[in-house]
Amino acid sequence: MNISIIGTGYVGLVTGACLAELGNTVTCTDNNHEKISELKRCVIPIYEPGLEELVKINVKKKRLFFTTSVKEAVNNSEVIFIAVGTPSLDNGEADLTGVENVARNIALNLTGYRLIVEKSTVPVETGKWVKHTISTYIKHNIKFDIASNPEFLREGQAINDFMHPDRIVIGVESKRARDILASLYKPLNAPLVITDIKSAELIKHASNSYLATKISFINAISQICEKVGADVVEVAKGMGLDKRIGSSFLNTGIGYGGSCFPKDVDAFINIAEKLGCNFDLLKAVKEINQQQKIFFLNKIKGLLWIIKDKAIGILGLSFKPNTDDIRNAPSIDIIRALQSEGAKIKIYDPCAMEKAKELLNRVRFCKDPYEVCRGSDCLLIITEWDEFKELDFFKIKKLLKRPFIIDGRNIYDPERMRKLGFTYAGIGRGGVLKR
Numbered sequence: 001m002n003i004s005i006i007g008t009g010y011v012g013l014v015t016g017a018c019l020a021e022l023g024n025t026v027t028c029t030d031n032n033h034e035k036i037s038e039l040k041r042c043v044i045p046i047y048e049p050g051l052e053e054l055v056k057i058n059v060k061k062k063r064l065f066f067t068t069s070v071k072e073a074v075n076n077s078e079v080i081f082i083a084v085g086t087p088s089l090d091n092g093e094a095d096l097t098g099v100e101n102v103a104r105n106i107a108l109n110l111t112g113y114r115l116i117v118e119k120s121t122v123p124v125e126t127g128k129w130v131k132h133t134i135s136t137y138i139k140h141n142i143k144f145d146i147a148s149n150p151e152f153l154r155e156g157q158a159i160n161d162f163m164h165p166d167r168i169v170i171g172v173e174s175k176r177a178r179d180i181l182a183s184l185y186k187p188l189n190a191p192l193v194i195t196d197i198k199s200a201e202l203i204k205h206a207s208n209s210y211l212a213t214k215i216s217f218i219n220a221i222s223q224i225c226e227k228v229g230a231d232v233v234e235v236a237k238g239m240g241l242d243k244r245i246g247s248s249f250l251n252t253g254i255g256y257g258g259s260c261f262p263k264d265v266d267a268f269i270n271i272a273e274k275l276g277c278n279f280d281l282l283k284a285v286k287e288i289n290q291q292q293k294i295f296f297l298n299k300i301k302g303l304l305w306i307i308k309d310k311a312i313g314i315l316g317l318s319f320k321p322n323t324d325d326i327r328n329a330p331s332i333d334i335i336r337a338l339q340s341e342g343a344k345i346k347i348y349d350p351c352a353m354e355k356a357k358e359l360l361n362r363v364r365f366c367k368d369p370y371e372v373c374r375g376s377d378c379l380l381i382i383t384e385w386d387e388f389k390e391l392d393f394f395k396i397k398k399l400l401k402r403p404f405i406i407d408g409r410n411i412y413d414p415e416r417m418r419k420l421g422f423t424y425a426g427i428g429r430g431g432v433l434k435r
């Protein structure tokens, strides 16, 4: 099929590259001229394992094209995906200015039937507004369909998630739209959930909010575990083996971050409020997520007492491993809070340091974990990158001024760390840390 993707951010670029890999001819468009000219040279603006190779192969095979012209994209395709950003406004509501602009632009350039698909995460009833906008601006009596096809890929494993989804959600109002999308996704051989547009839109917000709820739930449990000296990892394991609960997204830590969960929980709270529905549960999810960072900061204070002039070494900046994304990363809030109390911060992250340099001041970026440890009063684990899991702890113990480790992601075995001579604390494991 001939497909165009409007908005070449995370979701747009991965979707475009993967659909090209499935044999379609894909035109990706974006109004960021610099990004498009880099993409034409196969320079990828984000770090995502496997994406660069996929883009290179498909550009070479002439299945993947980049342009800044919406007109060109609309002309060249029978299916148009809208994948522009939907950032949060101050009140938590999703800002749909980008979606409206694109809808208008598509309408002005339509020359024949097109299926217009919402791929961005949008509030329920956005499809209705997209349809209304296109109908308002369309020049001739041209037929078109609207569909909702939310994406569930995760950063860091985006290609695998796209190619092997648990399900594909298709919200449609016509047989023609349904047949086009069912045939587009046939090669993925995944279960299809074919429904109406509003239900499809809700599935995305409900799924992300539910996953965020699972994380906040286990984070709240981790606080209880610390009070009574229980181990949250054991509790999560015992819960997760119940098939009705499931073991994924029960890893406690320093709270969820990224460009999706914080924004989508806010948007869903806003939607519920507008509709007059009580969804205080989600407000609590958000609150617990905030508290978890404070909980972590209090652990550091419990260990170091005075933060002023202490050298604090940090491993990990990205909101999760295998990405350079630091949007809403807990690391940024934690570093700023420590700096506000006068700490000297040293950091290492395998991928995210370039992006962090634009956000953080008065921070020393180090070449590896050992440089971070040299002379530091304590070491914090913020992101669970694989390379932090197996370090030379004998070396680390010698380099640290004091052998203190606070592990915000529970990547180490507490018993092993104590045997190695560290004063070690994870999250929700084995009681409150005391010197």
Ligand code: UGA
Pocket: 121, 151, 152, 153, 154, 155, 156, 208, 211, 215, 248, 249, 250, 251, 252, 253, 254, 255, 256, 257, 258, 259, 260, 261, 319, 320
């Ligand atoms: C999330 C969803 O998982 C995807 O399905 C969805 O498509 C995407 O948002 C989106 O809406 O675009 P993503 O934000 O890439 O994907 O990352 P996740 O792997 O879900 O992690 C989100 C945050 O939750 C991270 O900060 C992670 O550290 C945290 N997390 C995750 C936990 O603290 N504990 C867990 O058990 C799992």
